[in-house]
Amino acid sequence: MSLISLALYIFEALAGAAALGILLVRNVFHAALLLIVCLISLAGVFVIYNAEFIAVTQILVYAGGVLVLIVFGIMLSSRIAGKPLVVTNQYVLPASLAGILSAGILIKLFSEQPFAQQPGALPGNPMNQTGIALMRDYVLPFEIAGILLLIALIGAAVTASSFYSKKQ
């Protein structure tokens, strides 16, 4: 077992454990921390699969952006400080059934599926290629993503601003 595949196993185990942990913990803040663990482990997995750019984005955007947002959300929406935000579970039986079934079916089908053998290998310098292709083949989604971000930012501001308004 090479060092790289050992690292892959460790990252994957960490990510899986963190995901299951989110399911089990009852404190939302703990869940958010576990999500960080899961996301960072996944970033490690991405690096091993030669997707360095995705990994960097994953850490910067998710850990830096989404999680800060979530933690903000937890802090702003929990009752008076000091009490942790604890959630109870509902529909435990049907949900576990759905979860186990979907995982089981997916794993079984994945193991039977011969995935298309894609010819060729990744380009030597993926980061460079990524930059070029982003401005060439993917220029349309790239532009749309820009508009999407603009709309989401204004939208979040509009939606949350009424939080501070005195009316209603």
Place this chain on the structure above:
Amino acid sequence: MEHTLILSSILFAAGLMTVIVKRNAIMVLIGIELMLNAANLNLVFFNRNNPALSGHFFALFVIVVAVCEAAVGLAIVLRVYKYYQTSIPDQLTELKD
């Protein structure tokens, strides 16, 4: 290499269960992030030998979208919290048949 797909299945199932089980909007959001990451893992994994890097680009855009969703979603959660003093969807009962 199958273990990566097993992980993605587990992430997806855990996300789905979180969405159904947890009675808090923020927890549901976390579950959705898990599902998005399961898809991302798939996309990167399936792109191992693809010189076109389409899976990588898809994953990149998924991350961007996830950020937008999280920002808008949390803003909505905050607003709901202001009116109801709770972020538990089941306790919102203004709209009923």
Place this chain on the structure above:
Amino acid sequence: MQNLLSYLIFTPFAAALIGLLIPAEAKKTFRIATLIVSAIQFIILIAIIGNTTPQLGSFQLMEKYNWFSIDLGNWGILKAEYFLGIDGLGFSMIALSVLVMLIASISSWTIDKNVKGYFILLWILNGAIIGTFCALDFLLFYLFFEFMLLPMYFLIGIWGGPRREYASIKFLLYTLLGSILILIVLIALVISVQAPESGDTVVHTFNLLHMSDSANFIFGSILSPDDAWLIGSHTARWWAFLLLFVGFVIKLPAVPLHTWLPDAHVEAPTPISVILAALLLKVGAYGLLRIAYPIFPDAAVELSSVVAFIGVLSIIYAALNALAAKDLKRLIAYSSVSHMGFVLLGLASLTVEGVAGAVYQMFSHGLISAMLFLIAGVLYDRTHDRLINNYSGLASRMPMFFVFVLIAFFASLGLPGFSGFIAELMVLLGALASGSTNELISEGFAFAAAFGLILGAAYYLWTLQRMFFGPFHVKNEIRTELLTDLDKREFGMLISLALVILIFGIFPHVLLDYINPFAQNFADTITESIRLIQNP
């Protein structure tokens, strides 16, 4: 003079449009306008009589314009036409419509609530009814057929009696159920039929005349007579006829689908009752004659015993109900159901006499039922009470009214000299003849129907005895001073109806000249197409 039928249909529609512009306060204007509309229609009717020959074996005054024609790729072209025309059946129906509409318009003068809305709806209804009787394109027919629905719903629902909401909803639901059944067949037909002029691309047409010709069915399509699709143990054509039959019989109505009718009649205002009984019921019968029978003659013959049975069942069951009715209007409503049973019986016999009798019955029942409902309305207008047991000895108090009641009741129970007698006699003869000629229905049905006539005599005479004979007496807070005799308007309406009924009772050939060629043609075509279907 080519577009007479269009003028007839669109005069009331145009009036409705103009009526929108008249302010709602001008009640008198509306009352006069409705007379003008009827007068114009009357003049057009006279022009139609002048421009047609009585031997209407085939269609006359045809108007045909392309409505739309849509190219749907390899499926073919979907073509609908604005296609009008009348034969003996259509002529007698539009004549009846114009007459009854005139009476209903005069009768509507008593309406005092929201006059503008009332008359606009009435005009829409008027145009739609005449349109139904003229349309020779199935889609156009269906359009007019549906167009009658909502005005009627609102006319009962807004201007009706105390339980008007229940009655109007019940009317709407029954009729809608019927029109959905018809719609199913309409779609199946337009898929199965091609116009004879279609060359390489199939032209799917709504033309009723093309649909009535078995040669126009696309081979292998669902309703094609040569390659039968089986649904259950019957052909698709059998089912299609059954759907059409049920759809139209709801409107007719026949037992057991008649239950909406007594409620609707009891709640509807007098003029609407008149239109409902005299015209709307005829639309159901007309649909059977114009659509169900000519298009599916094979299935019609197969089911003729069922049709006859339902006809006789309606005659007897509704007569028994009428015997038990306490409300005068309910009694008349059940008598309508009973008399419409004769139309079914005559139709089921498929003999020339039977069919002609059925059409004559449609015409004569239109006039008689209009008169009966006017009579019920006269009483209701005065006392707001229609319970039979609350009156007795009215003959001495309202002698002129009593005379018209006598005429109407005797006409309805089929006394010789009135038009109802001719119609019912012909139907019975046709039903009897069927046993010896085409052997479609047994003579038993004719005897049972005759028994129904006796029941009819019984409930009318009993009602006369209870309400009009004996010493004058009213119950339940009915103020006797309200019971005045007929005024001029009522007298005018009743006398004209009575005269028309008498004329058509004494000189039946006036109308039979129009009806007989139609009936002959109808019976011949059906026999011929059955022969063609069986040995192509």
Place this chain on the structure above:
Amino acid sequence: MGLYYTMPELILAGGIILIVLIGFFLRNKTTNLHGLLTLAIFTASVGYAIFAWSFYKTPMMLFGNMIRTDQFSAYFRILADVAAGLTVLMALRNKSLAEKFNSEFYTFLTGAVLGSHLLMMSTNLVMVFISLELLSISSYILAGYSFNKKGAEGSLKYFLFGSAASAIMLYGFSILFGITGTLEFTSENFTNNLSVNQSMLVVVAAIMAFAGFLYKIAAAPMHVWSPDVYEGSPMPVIAFLSVVPKLAGIVVLTKMAMAFAVTTVPFDWQLVLAIIAMLSIGIGNLSALWQNNAKRMMAYSSIAQSGFLLIGVVCLTPQSMQAFLFYSALYLAANYVVFISLQAFEKNSINSIPSFGGAGRSFLFLSIVLLGGLISLSGIPPTGGFTSKLFVFASLWASYEQTGKSILLWLLLFGLLNTVISLFYYLKIPYYAFLKTPESSLLPENTSFENFLAFLLVVGVLFFFIRPDFLMGWLNTINFVL
């Protein structure tokens, strides 16, 4: 080169930025300028699409096979712009929308329209995902625009259901990518690889992928969000949500189903979609019967209408696609008639169905116009709704005759039966308006603009009953490359 073909989208994108900038300079001013500007943007977009109609005759792959322009999508882009323009007209007459974040409202509206345009043209899963999200995220924000308790709740439910559905959809996309190795789902590479590697996994992935679209069109069983969202949102937003995302979702669903139909995947798509259509029609109609709130009733009505729209996809024949195009236009018109009138009634604080009692007397014209819209939605003559249902059913029957699949016959009968059931609730409002007496008398507010607008649409609806060939003849010339 590609820019000529995507000029409407460029106009919209530029418009978004323009509205944001103008909104920035006119902060805190109540003005109609934003609305009128947005209207101009949509008009320009429609105008260009009509002007350049012949451009779209031959399908063009653009932007590295990301999108394809053709007349099929161009038609729906025009419909989306028209719907959005009508929404702007409604919003201009809505006082509560003018009070708060007025310019932002139009930003999100334009964003949603841009998303729907791109979604309809997408041929690449990346584009499908990102434009769907642009549409969805804009809609989530719009749904909360009434800025009250109900609005916030509806918006949250919409958001939670929507993001979960799009995450599931994305997972399906990722599996499809794994199996085929390409994201261009209309390419031969994609369909060939699916046929070669067929297994249950393809079926599971496709079901997951379809879930997102079914959610967008509010088809059963992904419909639960819609009544809550409708009840909490402002009227212009509901009108928009009930038309544009629905049409965009079905258009892209059609393209996906087309891609799957040419493969040999061992799965009966017609059966599944037919059952979904039946479920939507049935659940929508039966639930609508019990509603006492006009908005909730219309929510269930639009669930049922998705079922009818889906019939076009179920058959996937050129004839059924034409019926679908026709149905969409008439659905749009009738739906806007209803919502414009409902907004006018809402202004006079008539919200619940019993409060319509006697409205026929105080608002005669508006009530008649509303009746016209409702009749067209239910599909009885003399409205274009009847003609469109007739086309849909006829195409269903034709395809039943062709394939002999009994599920199609059941769908047909079920749809016809439901046409009757739907009349119960569609006629509920007119029933109260015309047959009941008013509960209380209030001073009517001026509704002349709404009267005029709804009247124009009703005239259109009636016109297409009398001359359906005007529209259908034009639809005939559309080249169906899916």
